[in-house]
């Protein structure tokens with residue numbers, strides 16, 4: 001990521017961004033590159049600094065790095081601090097982006113900053129999907145699609161290009177979607193994925209989006225988010241079904257222990273490589289997995305990262321039933337539509353009778369797992385694993 005940002009920043013300095021493609025991506029730049037150098041007043045710059053806080057859509061890490069670099073260049077001039085160590089990957093990415101601006105004059109950096117923010121504000125205003133976080137009722141992006149039909153509310157993870165990896169925004173949106181589904185008039189709620197994967201777990205780029213409070217602050221807010229996310233599954237009042245359409249990794253596997261039914265295609269696999277990632281189990285799996293499959297099978301999965309096939313997961317009790325991939329969707333949805341016609345109140349009450357005795361314990365376990373993970377996220381083992389993945393050196 002640092003490389004991409006660095007290359008982008010170097011191109012920017014060299015003026016190579018005047019090609020039609022790049023002008024389309026950064027329309028406001030055209031002004032700067034084509035006309036006589038327009039000056040950005042200090043007021044314009046301050047306005048842009050305020051505007052950036054009001055952006056309705058997260059512009060992504062590449063753009064944030066670029067904003068950071070331009071801000072530093074505009075206020076302090078060329079990069080003047082020592083290069084961070086290789087393991088300090090977030091500060092190194094920031095340093096790379098700033099350093100790549102070379103001797104770009106402060107005034108030009110200020111202008112570019114103002115132009116970039118103005119292009120971001122324009123695209124953010126035109127996005128119909130985005131609503132302010134505080135009063136967000138619908139998913140904040142199309143990475144999550146929620147539909148309701150035939151008494152079934154279906155929440156679909158929709159980032160097939162990224163194997164449905166869960167961004168921070170998606171955790172928030174799933175929480176909102178579950179809260180809405182718990183109150184709507186559907187009888188059953190389904191979680192599934194679009195594309196060849198069910199979900200590849202936590203999006204590892206979540207680790208790169210560091211707030212001003214630093215990595216500790218990130219780990220703290222990550223642990224709160226994790227806890228809130230898992231709490232929603234613990235408390236969900238209606239039958240909750242996972243339609244596992246392909247491989248599942250990490251947190252998408254662990255929370256299966258909190259679902260009422262798990263249907264899987266025979267193409268699915270179940271993988272919790274926490275030790276490989278320097279992390280530890282979440283989603284209450286430290287309790288639900290030993291309970292479902294016995295402590296030693298749970299240890300193989302959660303400690304040694306053994307990947308289960310769908311049939312193995314079914315034998316262990318994590319999966320309810322496995323279907324041939326060729327008929328998976330048809331068979332599962334016929335089944336679910338039939339179930340959704342059963343009296344909804346009876347189903348809800350029966351679920352609660354089955355699950356309520358454990359709720360308090362599950363909340364305590366969730367809190368403890370989230371605390372432990374907060375520490376793990378700050379460990380060298382975890383940071384090294386994330387750096388390896390992000391620098392394309394490692395895959396599961």
Ligand SMILES: CCCCCCCCCCC/C=C/C(=O)SCCNC(=O)CCNC(=O)[C@H](O)C(C)(C)COP(=O)(O)OP(=O)(O)OC[C@H]1O[C@@H](n2cnc3c(N)ncnc32)[C@H](O)[C@@H]1OP(=O)(O)O
Pocket residue numbers: 161162163165166168171200201202203204205206207218219222223225226249250251252273274277279282377389394395396
């Ligand atoms: C402090 C931070 C807190 C943040 C918020 C906290 C919220 C709670 C967190 C709870 C803890 C959760 C833990 C987990 O889930 S651990 C599991 C994490 N997942 C992984 O490690 C999977 C990594 N991905 C892979 O190993 C492979 O991509 C995979 C085997 C899944 C598929 O390999 P394949 O070769 O078939 O496909 P590609 O690798 O080419 O993938 C296509 C593109 O998708 C990107 N991708 C896939 N998975 C992820 C992921 N998890 N995170 C980020 N990006 C992912 C991949 O990079 C490819 O992208 P490009 O096309 O751009 O290269």
